[in-house]
Amino acid sequence: MTGEAADPNTAGTPAAADGAGAGAEVIRVERVSKRFGPVTALRDINLHVARGEILGLIGDNGAGKSTLIKILTGFHRPDSGRILFEGTETRLRSVAHARSLGIETVYQDLALIDGLPVYLNLHLNKELTHGPLPFLRRREMRRRAREALDSVGIEIPSVTAEVGQLSGGQRQAIAVARSVHSDAKLLLLDEPLAAMGAREGTQILRLLRRLKQRGDLAIILIAHNYSQVVDVCDRVNLLQHGEITFDRRSADTSVAELLELVHAEYRVEA
Amino acid sequence: MAEAETHAAATPAAAPGPGAAPPGATPARGPGAALLSALVRRRELSIVLVTIAAVVYFSVAGGKGFNTTNNYHIIMQYAAPWAIIGGAEALLLICGEIDLSAGFVYTFTPFVLTSFYDAGATVPFALIGALAVAAGVGLVNGLVRVLFNLSSFITTLGMGFFLEGMSYIQSRGEPTQPPIGGGLQRVIGGWRWSELVWALAIIAVLQIALSATRYGVYTQAAGGNPLSAAESGIKVGRIKIATFVVTSLLAGFTGILDQVRVGSFDPTSGGNTTMFMAVASAVIGGTALLGGSGTVVGALFGALLLGVINDGFNLIGVNAYAFDVVIGIAVVVAMLLNAYLASLRKRALR
Numbered sequence: 377m378t379g380e381a382a383d384p385n386t387a388g389t390p391a392a393a394d395g396a397g398a399g400a401e402v403i404r405v406e407r408v409s410k411r412f413g414p415v416t417a418l419r420d421i422n423l424h425v426a427r428g429e430i431l432g433l434i435g436d437n438g439a440g441k442s443t444l445i446k447i448l449t450g451f452h453r454p455d456s457g458r459i460l461f462e463g464t465e466t467r468l469r470s471v472a473h474a475r476s477l478g479i480e481t482v483y484q485d486l487a488l489i490d491g492l493p494v495y496l497n498l499h500l501n502k503e504l505t506h507g508p509l510p511f512l513r514r515r516e517m518r519r520r521a522r523e524a525l526d527s528v529g530i531e532i533p534s535v536t537a538e539v540g541q542l543s544g545g546q547r548q549a550i551a552v553a554r555s556v557h558s559d560a561k562l563l564l565l566d567e568p569l570a571a572m573g574a575r576e577g578t579q580i581l582r583l584l585r586r587l588k589q590r591g592d593l594a595i596i597l598i599a600h601n602y603s604q605v606v607d608v609c610d611r612v613n614l615l616q617h618g619e620i621t622f623d624r625r626s627a628d629t630s631v632a633e634l635l636e637l638v639h640a641e642y643r644v645e646a
Numbered sequence: 647m648a649e650a651e652t653h654a655a656a657t658p659a660a661a662p663g664p665g666a667a668p669p670g671a672t673p674a675r676g677p678g679a680a681l682l683s684a685l686v687r688r689r690e691l692s693i694v695l696v697t698i699a700a701v702v703y704f705s706v707a708g709g710k711g712f713n714t715t716n717n718y719h720i721i722m723q724y725a726a727p728w729a730i731i732g733g734a735e736a737l738l739l740i741c742g743e744i745d746l747s748a749g750f751v752y753t754f755t756p757f758v759l760t761s762f763y764d765a766g767a768t769v770p771f772a773l774i775g776a777l778a779v780a781a782g783v784g785l786v787n788g789l790v791r792v793l794f795n796l797s798s799f800i801t802t803l804g805m806g807f808f809l810e811g812m813s814y815i816q817s818r819g820e821p822t823q824p825p826i827g828g829g830l831q832r833v834i835g836g837w838r839w840s841e842l843v844w845a846l847a848i849i850a851v852l853q854i855a856l857s858a859t860r861y862g863v864y865t866q867a868a869g870g871n872p873l874s875a876a877e878s879g880i881k882v883g884r885i886k887i888a889t890f891v892v893t894s895l896l897a898g899f900t901g902i903l904d905q906v907r908v909g910s911f912d913p914t915s916g917g918n919t920t921m922f923m924a925v926a927s928a929v930i931g932g933t934a935l936l937g938g939s940g941t942v943v944g945a946l947f948g949a950l951l952l953g954v955i956n957d958g959f960n961l962i963g964v965n966a967y968a969f970d971v972v973i974g975i976a977v978v979v980a981m982l983l984n985a986y987l988a989s990l991r992k993r994a995l996r
Contacts, residue, residue: 490870
């Protein structure tokens with residue numbers, strides 16, 4: 377399952393590494409709206425991400441980022457509009473359905489089990505067993521875990537280390553590796569850099585860049601740190617009051633501009 | 647279990663990490679350090695050492711009486727029931743639950759067997775029926791716990807009282823003769839060492855289930871972080887219910903096993919004492935009450951230690967009341983030791 381995806385030698389075609397628009401489109405959201413009772417959470421959202429592209433999604437709290445992510449993970453269903461996954465219109469029925477298509481999410485709580493070693497966390501609920509026998513193939517799982525981590529350049533002391541003993545950055549990296557490990561096509565990252573030190577944040581950004589260079593993955597990154605967004609993302613979308621009000625290549629914008637856009641409406645008059 | 651040998655094997659691949667010294671990179675200085683690192687890695691080892699120390703102590707202090715086959719047999723009688731139920735309680739503790747009713751399942755199940763037998767069932771069918779009822783008790787415990795999200799502490803406390811009352815009703819408060827005779831009796835409890843064989847076999851099966859199967863991984867995940875486990879698609883509720891069923895089934899089986907050996911079904915046997923001893927065995931053996939990790943084999947040694955202390959105190963003429971004092975201290979010290987070893991593990995990896 378992981379064999380070819382994890383092989384660093386087949387990774388990153390030059391075209392894909394080039395950035396925006398280079399790969400095939402993985403997901404396209406067209407005029408999607410979502411209401412919760414009287415509250416309009418999303419209004420006519422248009423969004424697209426291609427293979428080998430990282431889209432930064434920014435916006436203030438309550439702007440609709442979480443709702444949008446939950447629609448893409450199959451948790452919420454949109455009231456109107458449509459979603460195209462790899463070019464075909466798709467109704468995401470459930471989280472399990474979205475996952476089976478290759479839409480993986482790394483939530484803020486990471487969904488790791490602290491008491492279990494790294495290799496079991498990477499295989500959680502996908503453990504390898506000896507055919508019909510229920511016994512675990514620990515050696516093979518360790519080997520594959522090491523391979524998967526090596527292929528994306530994640531450095532941890534040992535795959536047998538318990539996850540609870542690792543640092544926040546290492547845990548985040550393992551959560552990302554687990555999502556990618558399961559043949560992900562679209563990776564959704566919900567504020568992976570929150571509550572992380574500068575050094576650890578940089579390690580995660582490097583990891584995302586390596587994943588991008590493999591060229592087989594589309595990534596949507598929700599983040600609050602605009603300099604990191606401009607740094608690692610190919611494109612930035614700004615969500616305000618349920619609408620996407622800004623869509624530009626990172627190269628054509630700046631931290632100052634993003635700050636200005638987000639905070640203009642809240643400026644305290646002198 | 648298999649972790650120890652793999653630490654060394656796993657490190658070279660990940661070695662270049664800055665500031666990520668592999669565990670065991672600090673060279674062991676002499677046998678003291680080697681022992682310490684083994685203690686850190688194997689949670690059962692400390693209890694094994696304490697058990698050996700207790701055996702040595704009573705061999706010296708207890709005179710000739712301690713190292714005799716008869717005395718070993720007495721220790722087995724203490725330890726085997728605690729070990730079996732303790733092993734199951736260890737699994738429950740690992741998945742974040744506890745069963746306070748197990749001791750009363752031990753008391754109640756033999757009378758269910760008698761009821762089936764009196765109603766005309768043959769002994770094997772009465773036995774199967776009684777074990778099915780015991781398993782049913784676990785199913786009820788598990789379902790109430792999971793469906794109504796009621797803490798297992800309360801659920802099984804209620805079940806314990808219920809079964810205690812039922813045992814008295816069924817027996818009319820009187821001990822009765824087990825209806826089991828002949829070949830079946832020799833298999834379950836009648837043969838001199840059969841309880842030991844049953845205990846070792848059951849502990850082996852439970853430990854393998856914990857450390858070598860998906861069930862074991864899910865049990866640890868369910869206790870360690872139920873939310874994350876559920877997000878990963880693990881059926882946490884099902885795992886817990888299954889473990890409650892196993893615990894009750896084994897508690898019921900142990901009740902029959904133990905009381906067939908004694909030759910009397912007694913409504914005052916088992917109960918809270920057996921339950922507390924079983925939980926104490928699991929905890930002293932190295933299973934944390936918080937869930938997420940633990941060991942079944944540790945519960946076997948925990949039970950053995952308690953049996954040795956109990957027996958040794960009798961031999962050297964220590965007041966029986968002192969036994970409870972020692973258990974109280976042992977449980978707390980075991981927990982402190984576990985916490986200390988856990989922090990050592992953490993430091994070894996940092």
